[in-house]
Amino acid sequence: MSKELPDMSHVALEHISLRRMPNQERSRARVEHMLNCAITVIAEKGSEAMTMSEVARLADVSIGSLYQYFPDKSAIIRALAEHYGGECLKCIKDGLSGADTLDALCDALNELIDVYYALFLAEPVIRDIYSGIGADKTLRDMGIAESRKSGAVLSEALCRIAPDRDPARAASDCFLIMHLGEATMRLAISLEQSEGKALVETYKHMAETELRRLASLTHG
Numbered sequence: 658m659s660k661e662l663p664d665m666s667h668v669a670l671e672h673i674s675l676r677r678m679p680n681q682e683r684s685r686a687r688v689e690h691m692l693n694c695a696i697t698v699i700a701e702k703g704s705e706a707m708t709m710s711e712v713a714r715l716a717d718v719s720i721g722s723l724y725q726y727f728p729d730k731s732a733i734i735r736a737l738a739e740h741y742g743g744e745c746l747k748c749i750k751d752g753l754s755g756a757d758t759l760d761a762l763c764d765a766l767n768e769l770i771d772v773y774y775a776l777f778l779a780e781p782v783i784r785d786i787y788s789g790i791g792a793d794k795t796l797r798d799m800g801i802a803e804s805r806k807s808g809a810v811l812s813e814a815l816c817r818i819a820p821d822r823d824p825a826r827a828a829s830d831c832f833l834i835m836h837l838g839e840a841t842m843r844l845a846i847s848l849e850q851s852e853g854k855a856l857v858e859t860y861k862h863m864a865e866t867e868l869r870r871l872a873s874l875t876h877g
Contacts, residue, residue: 808832
């Protein structure tokens with residue numbers, strides 16, 4: 658699997674739940690433009706400093722038009738988080754789909770971890786959004802839901818390779834593996850890079866050890 662970073666710089670409207678989903682293509686393009694302007698502001702100043710008026714000014718729309726689709730700043734951030742989460746899930750599915758042995762699955766998971774650590778370092782908007790998950794209950798709930806989905810993908814891959822293993826235990830532990838991965842990324846990007854990289858390497862070892870242990874557990 659290639660370590661090329663997934664392209665998450667362009668907002669795909671099909672992955673975003675909006676207060677009012679536009680029906681016409683012109684409106685869709687307008688909303689996408691608003692979100693891309695929000696990305697620009699967050700990349701420059703951070704989400705806390707972003708204001709609705711600044712996004713509206715940069716998008717060249719009235720503040721009323723912006724509020725028509727996003728009732729507040731949090732709605733913009735949550736829409737972007739939902740988009741990035743959907744793109745991450747697709748990348749995980751693609752990355753694990755070709756694994757046909759336990760060794761291949763462990764290698765694929767380790768490579769995905771490396772990819773996402775690099776992605777978090779490279780993309781200030783993703784870094785900003787995910788750093789704020791602990792302070793926003795809705796974002797936190799979204800993060801948990803994303804961990805469940807990615808954990809289900811990992812569990813499905815494990816059970817495909819080792820069909821006699823305990824599927825319930827695999828589902829629960831894979832959910833935890835993926836959720837701890839997100840927590841590790843948030844911690845790693847908040848530290849000096851050498852320390853952050855060391856933590857990611859430690860997590861990779863822990864995740865692989867647990868994945869191999871899960872493969873040895875029989876059903877019942």
